[in-house]
Amino acid sequence: MKLTESEYGRLAKLRSPNSNVLRNTAMAFLVGGAICCAGQALLNIYKMLGTDEITAGTLTSVTLVFLSAVMTGFGLYDKIAKHAGAGTLVPITGFANAVVSPAMEFKTEGYVLGVGAKIFIIAGPVIVYGLAASAVYGVILFIVRAMRG
Amino acid sequence: MSVHIGNGTIEMTSMPSIVGFGSAVGRMEGEGPLGSCFDYVSDDSGFGESSWEKAESRLQQHALEQALLRGSIAESDISFMFAGDLLNQCTGSAYSMRNNGLRFVGLYGACSTMAESLSMASVFMDNGIGKYCGALTSSHFCSAERQFRFPETYGGQRPPSAQWTATASGCAIVGAHGQPPYVRAVTVGTIIDMGIKDANNMGAAMAPAAYDTIKTHFANTGTAPESYDLILTGDLGYVGGELLRDLFLQDGIDLGERYNDCGMMIFDREKQDVHAGGSGCGCSASVLCGHILPRIQSGEAHNVLFTATGALMSPTVIQQGESIPAIAHAVHISDNGNITEG
Numbered sequence: 001m002k003l004t005e006s007e008y009g010r011l012a013k014l015r016s017p018n019s020n021v022l023r024n025t026a027m028a029f030l031v032g033g034a035i036c037c038a039g040q041a042l043l044n045i046y047k048m049l050g051t052d053e054i055t056a057g058t059l060t061s062v063t064l065v066f067l068s069a070v071m072t073g074f075g076l077y078d079k080i081a082k083h084a085g086a087g088t089l090v091p092i093t094g095f096a097n098a099v100v101s102p103a104m105e106f107k108t109e110g111y112v113l114g115v116g117a118k119i120f121i122i123a124g125p126v127i128v129y130g131l132a133a134s135a136v137y138g139v140i141l142f143i144v145r146a147m148r149g
Numbered sequence: 150m151s152v153h154i155g156n157g158t159i160e161m162t163s164m165p166s167i168v169g170f171g172s173a174v175g176r177m178e179g180e181g182p183l184g185s186c187f188d189y190v191s192d193d194s195g196f197g198e199s200s201w202e203k204a205e206s207r208l209q210q211h212a213l214e215q216a217l218l219r220g221s222i223a224e225s226d227i228s229f230m231f232a233g234d235l236l237n238q239c240t241g242s243a244y245s246m247r248n249n250g251l252r253f254v255g256l257y258g259a260c261s262t263m264a265e266s267l268s269m270a271s272v273f274m275d276n277g278i279g280k281y282c283g284a285l286t287s288s289h290f291c292s293a294e295r296q297f298r299f300p301e302t303y304g305g306q307r308p309p310s311a312q313w314t315a316t317a318s319g320c321a322i323v324g325a326h327g328q329p330p331y332v333r334a335v336t337v338g339t340i341i342d343m344g345i346k347d348a349n350n351m352g353a354a355m356a357p358a359a360y361d362t363i364k365t366h367f368a369n370t371g372t373a374p375e376s377y378d379l380i381l382t383g384d385l386g387y388v389g390g391e392l393l394r395d396l397f398l399q400d401g402i403d404l405g406e407r408y409n410d411c412g413m414m415i416f417d418r419e420k421q422d423v424h425a426g427g428s429g430c431g432c433s434a435s436v437l438c439g440h441i442l443p444r445i446q447s448g449e450a451h452n453v454l455f456t457a458t459g460a461l462m463s464p465t466v467i468q469q470g471e472s473i474p475a476i477a478h479a480v481h482i483s484d485n486g487n488i489t490e491g
Contacts, residue, residue, distance in 0.1 A: 001357060002399050005344040012345060012353035015391045017309040017425075024306070072302050081304025082422075088304050097304045105300030108200040122303060 024085050031080065032087030039064055039091070061092055068093035072100040098122040151275045157337045157362075158369035164331040164486040165274035167267075168281065168324035169220020172439035173211035174431075175290070175316030181416045186439040187317075188215040194291060194316060201292035202240050205318075208431070209234070209245035209287040212318035216283070216438070220322050224249060227322065228279025231266035233257050234287045234430050235314070236296060241287050251283075260355075260384050261338070261459030262286040263319060263434040264478035268335035270323040271480070275332075280324070287318035288429025297348075297464055310350040312386045312428035315415055319434025321442065330445040331486040336366040336479040340461070344472045351460040351473065352389025352412075352425055358475035359385060359458045360396040366454065366479045374404055378450050381441065382477070383433025383457045384412030386426030411436035411457075433457040445484050455480045 003011065042063050046056035071077040077097045081088040088094050102121045106114035120127060152160045172187045179190030189211045196207040209232070217224055233256035234241035246253045258265040266284035273282045291301055293314040299305055323332065341361050345354040359382045367373055374380060374397075385393055390410045397404050411433040412426035437455055444450040458477040467473065 001343075001360065001396065003343075003396075008343045008357065009345070011395060012343075012350065012356075012388075012392060015395070016350055016353060016388050019306075019308055072304075075302055078302050078304040082306060084304075085306045094304065097302070101300040101303040104302055105295055122299065 027083050028085045028087035030087065031084035032090055035064070035088070035091045035093055064091070064093050065096040068096035069100045072097045073104065095123060095126065098126075151272050154369055156365055156369050157339065158334060158366060159268075159272055159337070160334045160370070161271060161275040161332055162488065163275050163326045164333060164488055165271050165323050165325060166327040166486070167321050167330045167332065167442060167482070168327060169216040169218075169222050169322035170320065170438040170442045171212050171215025171217070171219055172317070172319045172435040173208050173215060174318075174435050174439075175208075177421065178315055178317050178415055178435065181421060183415055183436065183440050186443070187435060188219075188439065201289055201295065202236060203244065205234060205236065205241035205287050205289035205292045206245035208289060208316065208318045209241055209285060209320075212287065212320040212434075212438070213245070213283070213285055216320035216322050220324075222281055222322055224251070227251055227281045227283045229254060229270070229273055230283040230285060231256055231269045232283070232285040233262035233266060235259060235293050241289070241292070242285070245287075258457075258476060258478065259459030259461050260288075260428055260430050260433060261457040261476050261478050262430040263383070263437060264455055264457035264480050267321055267323070267332070267455075267480050268337065268478055270321070271332040271335060274323045274325060277325075281322050283320060283322045285318070285320040286430035286434040288314050288316070288431035290314045290316045290429075293429060297462075307424055308349045309424050310347070310352065310388050311424045312351060312384065312412060312426055313416065313423035314429040315427040315432035315435065317415070317429065317431030317435035319431065319436075319438035321438055326486060328446075329484040329486060330442050330482050331484070332480060333483050333485075334366075334370055334481040336362055336369065338362040338477045338479070340474045340476050342472050342474040346467065346470070346472045348462055348464070348467050348473065350388060351428065351462065352386040353392055354460045354462075354473040355458040355475040355477065356385055356389040356392035356396065358477040359389070359393050359456055362477040362479050363454065363456055364400075366481070370481070374402060374407060377407060377452045377454045379441070379453045380404060380408045381453055381455050382408075382410045383436060383455070384426065384428040385410050385458055386412040386428060387418065388425045389458070414440070442482070445482055448484055451485065452481065452483045455482055
């Protein structure tokens with residue numbers, strides 16, 4: 001072949017279509033925003049029903065996670081996510097989808113080595129680094145407070 | 150006896166015939182442009198089984214049954230079966246062969262496996278080893294996704310260069326010289342790695358391997374693109390297909406109309422949401438056995454250079470930062486079984 005690796009890499013890049021960033025961003029904004037609006041609406045409804053602020057927030061999260069799990073189960077969430085991208089990935093519903101989908105997929109390998117072992121195969125890194133970040137934050141807060149006396 | 154004419158090319162001397170061929174596909178492939186060509190189309194992607202792996206094995210069995218049926222061959226007359234698929238430990242093939250008692254040679258060449266298995270079966274038959282030898286491969290979208298990518302219901306976005314693993318299987322049974330189609334020559338490929346690391350762009354990783362094998366085949370056999378009605382790769386898809394054309398154009402060779410790719414043929418790019426086209430061992434196998442071999446048999450096509458390409462991609466090694474090694478094997482299939490003609 002007449003091309004070097006880097007020349008071929010450039011040619012391959014040229015021939016590979018790029019994602020439609022403008023469309024993807026717009027869809028992520030719209031769908032992500034719609035999910036957040038739904039969350040806000042749920043929060044308002046729970047508060048109207050007389051629950052306190054903290055309980056209403058918890059109920060909102062629980063409801064969104066539940067809806068996302070049900071939609072994942074019926075194979076609807078991935079169909080929306082295909083168009084919405086980060087719009088369905090970033091909200092709490094995306095986290096629910098990332099946990100429910102492997103749980104469903106690996107059920108054939110049993111409840112221990114399938115569901116149990118693989119349920120966090122996608123969400124695992126978020127949990128690990130989320131916890132790690134909160135630990136680091138805690139240490140920093142501790143030091144700052146100690147310095148202030 | 151087959152002749153190794155050098156540098157990977159083996160010429161047949163008896164011109165073995167492909168005596169039976171069959172294909173089986175899933176619903177989406179059945180709805181594609183070649184839908185009517187396939188022998189068996191299932192509306193149930195699970196093929197009545199409880200797991201995707203079992204579904205893939207069942208799919209293979211359907212393709213084998215159809216090939217036996219078309220060739221009026223008894224299963225027990227197959228002396229050696231060369232079969233492979235994309236799953237770890239060649240699971241799809243091992244389990245489809247579990248109960249039939251056939252002598253089984255498991256092959257892994259990723260999406261190049263159909264050309265690999267057909268080459269082996271042809272060389273065996275050209276040397277009079279066995280009554281019939283089978284070549285069988287499969288892929289299943291769902292079993293491949295869960296092994297190589299994400300769970301089926303995970304909400305992710307696929308990049309435009311990604312290919313869609315076809316739920317498909319094809320089986321070709323090679324016998325002694327008889328009726329067309331005949332296998333005239335095969336070229337075994339070498340691993341080519343041009344540094345592509347993107348597992349979502351396997352067409353780009355495989356195109357140089359296809360270029361290398363096809364060019365080697367031309368050089369060894371003294372043929373040119375004009376010697377063939379159809380130069381068929383499987384499965385470079387749209388991105389890899391363009392790149393292959395580019396690579397040949399740099400040598401001043403225009404593949405033109407005679408070039409096509411199984412990954413571009415099996416799905417309708419406009420109507421079916423498959424991004425850069427189809428892929429998987431079953432894609433080229435089903436297109437070959439469902440669409441191409443019948444055309445050679447009927448004399449519509451005369452000389453086809455079937456070049457299946459494989460991205461030998463391990464998710465583990467890709468995560469370690471390695472690039473994707475690729476391979477392509479070529480099989481010259483013809484309606485001309487004349488032994489004296491080159």
